[in-house]
Amino acid sequence: MKIMHLLPSLSSGGVEQVVLELCQGLCAHGEECIVVSAGGGMVPAIEKTGARHITLPIGKKSLRTFLMVGKIARLIKKEKPEILHLHSRVPAWVGYLACKRVPRKYRPAVVTSFHGFHSVNFYSGIMAKGDKVIAVSDCMKEHIMQNYPHTDAKDIIIIPNSVDTDLNYKGYEPTEQWMSKWRSDYPELEGKYTLCLPGRITRLKGAQHLVPILSGLRAKGIPAHAVIVGETKKGKEALRQELCDAFAAEGLESCVTWTGHRLDLRDVLCACDVTLSLTLQPESFGKTTLEALALGRPVAGYEHGGVGEQLNVFLPEGKCPTKDTDAMVRILASWYTNRPTPVSPVPSPYKREDMINAHLDLYQSLCPTKA
Numbered sequence: 566m567k568i569m570h571l572l573p574s575l576s577s578g579g580v581e582q583v584v585l586e587l588c589q590g591l592c593a594h595g596e597e598c599i600v601v602s603a604g605g606g607m608v609p610a611i612e613k614t615g616a617r618h619i620t621l622p623i624g625k626k627s628l629r630t631f632l633m634v635g636k637i638a639r640l641i642k643k644e645k646p647e648i649l650h651l652h653s654r655v656p657a658w659v660g661y662l663a664c665k666r667v668p669r670k671y672r673p674a675v676v677t678s679f680h681g682f683h684s685v686n687f688y689s690g691i692m693a694k695g696d697k698v699i700a701v702s703d704c705m706k707e708h709i710m711q712n713y714p715h716t717d718a719k720d721i722i723i724i725p726n727s728v729d730t731d732l733n734y735k736g737y738e739p740t741e742q743w744m745s746k747w748r749s750d751y752p753e754l755e756g757k758y759t760l761c762l763p764g765r766i767t768r769l770k771g772a773q774h775l776v777p778i779l780s781g782l783r784a785k786g787i788p789a790h791a792v793i794v795g796e797t798k799k800g801k802e803a804l805r806q807e808l809c810d811a812f813a814a815e816g817l818e819s820c821v822t823w824t825g826h827r828l829d830l831r832d833v834l835c836a837c838d839v840t841l842s843l844t845l846q847p848e849s850f851g852k853t854t855l856e857a858l859a860l861g862r863p864v865a866g867y868e869h870g871g872v873g874e875q876l877n878v879f880l881p882e883g884k885c886p887t888k889d890t891d892a893m894v895r896i897l898a899s900w901y902t903n904r905p906t907p908v909s910p911v912p913s914p915y916k917r918e919d920m921i922n923a924h925l926d927l928y929q930s931l932c933p934t935k936a
Contacts, residue, residue, distance in 0.1 A: 566928055567597040569646040569673070571637075571656035573624020576605035579852060580652050580680050583726055587650075588616040590921030596928075599644060601637070601656075623656045630655055637663035642671050647932040649673040652680065657691045674931035679705050681849045685712045697927055699724050701850045702871040722927055725871075726850050727920035728859045728911060732831065735861030735909040739832040747836055751822055757790035758782070758901055761837035763830060763853045766797040766805050771843030771867075774890050776811050779820050781894035787901050789820065792837055796826035834862055839900060842866030845888065851875060855915060858907040865896050878915075879907040 568591060570584050588598045588611055598616035601623060608618050619640065623633050637659055641649065649664065651657035657677060664672055677695035682705070692698070693713035698721045700706040706721050739747070748755065760778075764770045775791045782789035797805045805823075812818050827833055830853065834840055840857040842848075847870025854864050854872050858879040866872040868884040876884045882905055885893045913919050 566648060566932060567599065567644065567646040568648040568650055568928060569599045569601065569641070569644065570650045570652060571601050571623060571660045572652040573656060574603040574605045575600070575607035575611060575618070577607065579726075579850075581605075581607055582852070583678075583680065584652060585610055585614070586727065586729075586917065586920070587924060588614040590917065591924070592616055594921070594925060596925075599646065601640070623659045624653065626655055630659060631662070633659050634662045634666070638666040641667050641673065645671055646673045648676055648928050650676045650678070651692070651695065652678050654683065654689060654691055657694075658688075661691055661694060674928075676927065676931070679709060679849065682708060682847065696720070696931060697722055699927070701726050702874055704847060704870055704874065705849045722923075724920060724923040724927070725914050726852055726855070727915055727917045728852075728855050729917050730859060730911050733856045733859040734911075735859070735906075737831070737835060737860055739835055743829070743832050744836065747832070751792075751824075753819070753822060754790060754792070757788045758897075759790050759792050759837040759839075760897065761792045761794060761834060761840045761857075762843065763794045763834070763840065765795045766793070766801050766808075768804060769845050770795075771845050772808055773811060774843045774888070774893075775821070776815055776817065777890040778893050778897070779812075779817050780815055781891065782897060782901075783817075783820070785894075785898050787898060789897070791821045792824060792833070793821065794824045794827055794830065794833055831856065831860065834860055837862075838904065839897060840864045841893075842872045843893075844870065844872070846870075848872060859909075859911045859915075861906055861909055863900060863904050863907065865893060865900070875915075878912060880905060 572580055572584055575581050591598050592615035600611050600616055601619045601621055603622045603624050604620045611618050621633055649660055651660045675695045676697050677692045678699040679692050683689035693709055693716045700709055700721055700723050706723050709721055710718055779789050812821050834857045842854050850871035855875055857864050865883045867887040869887050885896055
């Protein structure tokens with residue numbers, strides 16, 4: 566089969582990572598992948614998989630982007646992909662409208678992926694217009710069925726994002742060289758009960774809940790220390806300062822380490838005692854928590870969204886009522902001297918081969934002559 570993926574860019578992010586993983590797996594199975602985006606730092610990695618990349622500005626939220634409809638239609642007629650896989654809203658509109666301009670004999674089957682909880686409106690509704698619609702979790706399927714009732718439930722296919730079990734497995738440990746540098750860079754972590762909160766600095770990630778959590782643990786005599794791993798994007802500097810002020814007001818400024826963005830998150834997750842998920846609204850999936858669980862590291866998280874689903878499978882005692890910081894303190898305090906171990910090895914459907922095979926099965930169901 567020939568599969569054409571459309572997404573805004575290849576800079577960084579969850580959608581980009583999923584497309585990269587799909588290209589790796591699909592090309593390894595002998596399928597042909599074409600990725601269309603505005604480009605970015607991940608293009609070499611995409612091309613290394615054997616996929617082709619075509620640079621077109623199809624992701625910007627501007628009416629000018631719709632000038633790309635004709636180009637994408639001509640590209641579809643030239644390449645004749647069996648599958649057009651749409652991963653984001655603006656490229657989905659461009660791809661969907663382009664298909665309407667293509668003669669039926671060249672028109673590919675359209676697959677859309679709901680990677681996140683978009684605002685519910687006509688604009689977002691394009692993601693529910695695929696011949697098949699992929700939901701990355703049970704809660705995402707419920708979201709689609711509730712808000713886009715015109716989409717037949719049988720056309721919504723649950724394919725969770727995955728973890729590479731060759732890289733993330735129970736028993737993995739950072740090298741001594743890495744650990745030596747970690748201890749040198751962050752000496753304040755020595756002897757502390759380290760709580761890792763990964764993710765970019767936004768209000769919805771719930772870093773503000775670390776204030777009562779750290780206070781509650783330290784009141785019990787537990788030397789809790791938060792390790793916030795994520796970048797502060799432009800425009801979020803005021804939020805970071807607000808968080809720093811909140812920690813300082815409770816005398817907790819020395820109990821928080823900000824690492825910024827890290828390319829070695831696997832090692833960071835292993836170096837910390839517990840990974841937290843404090844999102845104030847449900848996330849569609851939660852890839853970082855899955856990686857921590859696959860590494861055999863305990864995760865405590867609010868019980869909604871995709872993270873709650875993961876904890877149901879891997880570590881039910883890590884589920885905490887959403888926004889209940891007192892309950893979170895009780896969970897973390899009980900783990901201070903007796904940390905639990907998640908289920909291992911990684912069960913289906915969370916392994917990389919599960920995700921690739923599920924996509925292959927879906928694509929082949931849409932073009933059975935290629936099965």
